[in-house]
Amino acid sequence: MNKEDYFIQQxxxxxxxxxxxxxxxxxxxxSQDAFFENVxxxxxxxxxxxxxxxxxxxNISDAIAMNxxxxxxxxxxxxxxxxxxxxxxxxxxxxxxxxxxYGIKIIGGDTISNEKxxxxxxxxxxxxxxxxxxDAKIGDLVCYTGTLGSCxxxxxxxxxGKKVPSKAKFIxxxxxxxxxxxxxxxxxxxxxxxxxxxxELQRVSKASKVGFEFFDEISPEVGTSGExxxxxxxxxxxxxxxxxLSAKNHxxxxxxxxxxxxxxxxxTAKNHHF
Amino acid sequence: MNKEDYFIQQxxxxxxxxxxxxxxxxxxxxSQDAFFENVxxxxxxxxxxxxxxxxxxxNISDAIAMNxxxxxxxxxxxxxxxxxxxxxxxxxxxxxxxxxxYGIKIIGGDTISNEKxxxxxxxxxxxxxxxxxxDAKIGDLVCYTGTLGSCxxxxxxxxxGKKVPSKAKFIxxxxxxxxxxxxxxxxxxxxxxxxxxxxELQRVSKASKVGFEFFDEISPEVGTSGExxxxxxxxxxxxxxxxxLSAKNHxxxxxxxxxxxxxxxxxTAKNHHF
Numbered sequence: 001m002n003k004e005d006y007f008i009q010q011x012x013x014x015x016x017x018x019x020x021x022x023x024x025x026x027x028x029x030x031s032q033d034a035f036f037e038n039v040x041x042x043x044x045x046x047x048x049x050x051x052x053x054x055x056x057x058x059n060i061s062d063a064i065a066m067n068x069x070x071x072x073x074x075x076x077x078x079x080x081x082x083x084x085x086x087x088x089x090x091x092x093x094x095x096x097x098x099x100x101x102y103g104i105k106i107i108g109g110d111t112i113s114n115e116k117x118x119x120x121x122x123x124x125x126x127x128x129x130x131x132x133x134x135d136a137k138i139g140d141l142v143c144y145t146g147t148l149g150s151c152x153x154x155x156x157x158x159x160x161g162k163k164v165p166s167k168a169k170f171i172x173x174x175x176x177x178x179x180x181x182x183x184x185x186x187x188x189x190x191x192x193x194x195x196x197x198x199x200e201l202q203r204v205s206k207a208s209k210v211g212f213e214f215f216d217e218i219s220p221e222v223g224t225s226g227e228x229x230x231x232x233x234x235x236x237x238x239x240x241x242x243x244x245l246s247a248k249n250h251x252x253x254x255x256x257x258x259x260x261x262x263x264x265x266x267x268t269a270k271n272h273h274f
Numbered sequence: 275m276n277k278e279d280y281f282i283q284q285x286x287x288x289x290x291x292x293x294x295x296x297x298x299x300x301x302x303x304x305s306q307d308a309f310f311e312n313v314x315x316x317x318x319x320x321x322x323x324x325x326x327x328x329x330x331x332x333n334i335s336d337a338i339a340m341n342x343x344x345x346x347x348x349x350x351x352x353x354x355x356x357x358x359x360x361x362x363x364x365x366x367x368x369x370x371x372x373x374x375x376y377g378i379k380i381i382g383g384d385t386i387s388n389e390k391x392x393x394x395x396x397x398x399x400x401x402x403x404x405x406x407x408x409d410a411k412i413g414d415l416v417c418y419t420g421t422l423g424s425c426x427x428x429x430x431x432x433x434x435g436k437k438v439p440s441k442a443k444f445i446x447x448x449x450x451x452x453x454x455x456x457x458x459x460x461x462x463x464x465x466x467x468x469x470x471x472x473x474e475l476q477r478v479s480k481a482s483k484v485g486f487e488f489f490d491e492i493s494p495e496v497g498t499s500g501e502x503x504x505x506x507x508x509x510x511x512x513x514x515x516x517x518x519l520s521a522k523n524h525x526x527x528x529x530x531x532x533x534x535x536x537x538x539x540x541x542t543a544k545n546h547h548f
Contacts, residue, residue, distance in 0.1 A: 004385040006359055007351065010366030011380050023381035025346060025398075028302075032348040032396055034384045039352070072299060074306040076394045077281065078313070085280055092284030106285050107297035110308045110394075111278040120350045120384075120394035122306055124299075 020132050020207075021062035021191055022125070029068035029125040033059045037116040045158045048087055050171050052094025055119040057173045058194065060102055061229040064177045065192040066132075067184040068125035072107045073099060075121055078114030091117075102177075129184060131233070136189035136208035140234035142258040145176045145247075148197055152225035173229035179250035180231050186239035193230045198223040198267035200232050201258075211263025218257060224269040234260055294406050294481075295336035295465055296399070303342035303399040307333045311390040319432045322361055322391075324445055326368025329393040331447045332468065334376055335503040338451040339466040340406075341458040342399035346381045347373060349395055352388030365391075376451075403458060405507070410463035410482035414508035416532040419450045419521075422471055426499035447503035453524035454505050460513035467504045472497040472541035474506050475532075485537025492531060498543045508534055 022031030035055035037043060046054070056073070063070045075095060079088070099106050104123070136142075146169075154170035157163070164170060180190070189208055193200050201212060235243055240256075247254040296305030309329035311317060320328070330347070337344045349369060353362070373380050378397070410416075420443075428444035431437070438444060454464070463482055467474050475486060509517055514530075521528040 003353055003357060003359070003362060004387065007353060007362045007366060007385050010363060011349075011370070023346070023348070025381065030346065030348055030382060030396070030398065032350050032383045032394070034350045034352060034386050034394070036352060036386060036388060036392075039386050039388055072297070072304065074297070074304055074396060075285075076306050076308045078308060078310060078392070079277055079281060083277060085277075088277060088281045089284060092281060096285070107299065108304060109306045111281050112308050112310060112313050113278065114310060114313055118310075118352070118392060120306070120308070122304070122348060122396040124304065 021065040024066065024130045027126055027128060029063060029066050029127050029130060031059060031062040032120065032122040033062060035119040037118060043117065046171055048090040049094035052091045053098050053172060055121055056095055056098035057175060058229060059121045059123045061173060061175055061192045063123050063125040064175055064180055065190055065231065066127060066130050068127035068130065070102055070104050070123045070125045072124040073104050073121055075106060075109035077111050078118040079111060080115065080117055081113055131184060131187055131190040133189055133191050133204050133207035136204050136210050136234040136260050138210060138260055138262060139237060140188050140260040141237055141240065141256050142212060142234045142260060143254055143256040144193060144197060144230050144232045145252050145254060146174065146230040147253060148222045148228050148230060149225045151227045152221065170227060175229060176231050176252050179246060179252040183243050183246045186235045186243055187233045188235055190231060190233035193228040193232050194226060196224040196226045196269060197232065198269045201265055202267050205265035210260045211265050212258040213261045214258045216257065295339040298340065298404045301400055301402060303337060303340050303401050303404060304396065305333060305336040306394065306396040307336065309393040311392060317391065320445055322364040323368035326365045327372050327446060329395055330369055330372035331449060332503060333395045333397045335447060335449055335466045337397050337399040338449055338454055339464055339505065340401060340404050342401035342404065344376055344378050344397045344399045346398040347378050347395055349380060349383035351385050352392040353385060354389065354391055355387055405458060405461055405464040407463055407465050407478050407481035410478050410484050410508040410534045412484065412534055412536060413511060414462050414534040415511055415514065415530050416486060416508045416534060417528055417530040418467060418471060418504050418506045419526050419528060420448065420504040421527060422496045422502050422504060423499045425501045426495065444501060449503060450505050450526050453520060453526040457517050457520045460509045460517055461507045462509055464505060464507035467502040467506050468500060470498040470500045470543060471506065472543045475539055476541050479539035484534045485539050486532040487535045488532045490531065
């Protein structure tokens with residue numbers, strides 16, 4: 001067990017709310033994610049606006065994965081001492097643009113002076129029908145949205161000092177909220193793919209106590225690509241047509257790649273996240 | 275204007291919710307504060323349990339200042355790579371102890387591996403009668419709880435490499451929640467003293483568009499001592515007896531030091547916070 005998981009385990013006896021992408025209390029959903037320089041990104045990889053934008057989007061992705069609509073955000077931003085007012089405006093504009101796109105109000109937070117740019121965001125969302133990792137049922141179909149693999153490739157490029165296009169998903173995640181909200185009534189279990197498909201499947205297996213029968217082999221390039229922020233979900237076979245029709249209407253590629261079976265699933269792949 | 279204030283200003287056109295110790299939405303109150311190594315504390319000053327405990331308490335202080343009861347916490351903890359499992363347990367115990375003392379459920383958050391110990395906490399609270407900085411009224415009495423000054427002295431000692439006792443307020447803030455909740459019905463404006471009395475008074479002046487008539491001179495040692503986490507509040511004179519009686523019952527020293535008048539108040543003192 002790594003240190004992060006060990007630390008989290010210290011709290012899981014206290015509450016059953018920990019362990020999904022966000023915590024559900026009544027019809028409110030709370031998620032908090034860090035987006036730290038040299039942990040989640042390097043500054044030379046992206047513009048300040050892109051950094052702020054991605055920090056917001058990865059947090060919004062958690063809300064979508066719980067089938068919740070984000071309403072409010074709290075931003076804690078640790079600002080490097082050498083930032084100019086122009087830098088600060090660019091950063092603020094990144095936050096505001098995404099907040100505006102998603103109808104989110106930025107209601108507070110904290111700013112401090114720090115060595116590096118470390119962002120921590122809380123998203124407050126609302127749902128009438130929360131979705132969890134633990135609700136996959138035997139016989140469910142398992143699918144993910146979009147295509148997987150580009151983020152791992154782009155991360156490799158960036159780590160080698162190469163550039164990637166600004167429209168790349170690694171720079172700007174392409175969330176599938178509209179589609180997912182539309183089909184959520186058919187969904188049993190869901191989460192977003194932040195640490196790679198294989199890793200997320202292991203989470204579903206552990207939470208739902210199920211295994212998977214794969215229809216085709218999934219290559220490591222696809223299965224271990226992290227920071228994709230695509231949706232991974234399971235649904236009863238009887239809803240297949242409705243789910244596929246909605247995917248078509250929303251122009252969301254859908255990859256139905258496995259069936260939920262009795263058993264368990266473990267991956268030997270490493271948690272692939274910069 | 276410093277960079278942190280400039281950054282915050284980029285968001286204040288968006289919403290009027292920013293600017294108090296916490297944001298109020300309906301009867302829910304949301305606050306998020308950073309507690310970063312080498313920004314808010316040095317690791318040699320305090321045990322890991324004390325660090326976690328203070329991180330929680332300074333956030334709870336914001337909730338109390340809004341007259342809100344903390345219910346839930348989200349913890350984002352950036353963990354240094356060299357931490358042992360024993361270190362992680364000590365840290366977790368600090369969070370859990372305070373959460374337990376205040377009846378707070380830790381419902382989620384994020385953990386990452388980082389160079390230093392950087393904590394960001396969101397506290398979700400509930401109130402039926404939120405208190406703001408902007409509601410000081412002409413004629414109100416102005417007071418603070420406890421005694422001010424020790425935190426600045428202790429910070430100086432620590433910066434010189436000396437030790438301070440573990441029961442010092444700088445190590446463990448002594449929140450006055452029970453007293454403040456009790457008298458909150460009489461209070462007009464309130465906030466906690468995190469950046470020094472003079473600085474907080476300037477905030478009240480700006481938000482409420484008022485000045486202060488001081489009954490006695492306040493020494494810089496008292497007025498510029500930050501991280502005190504005492505309550506600063508104003509209330510109509512007619513409630514004086516009830517407020518003083520409650521202070522006595524709760525064994526809270528109360529210092530009524532000024533009256534709210536027309537005008538404005540500015541301090542030349544620096545924001546005194548490590």
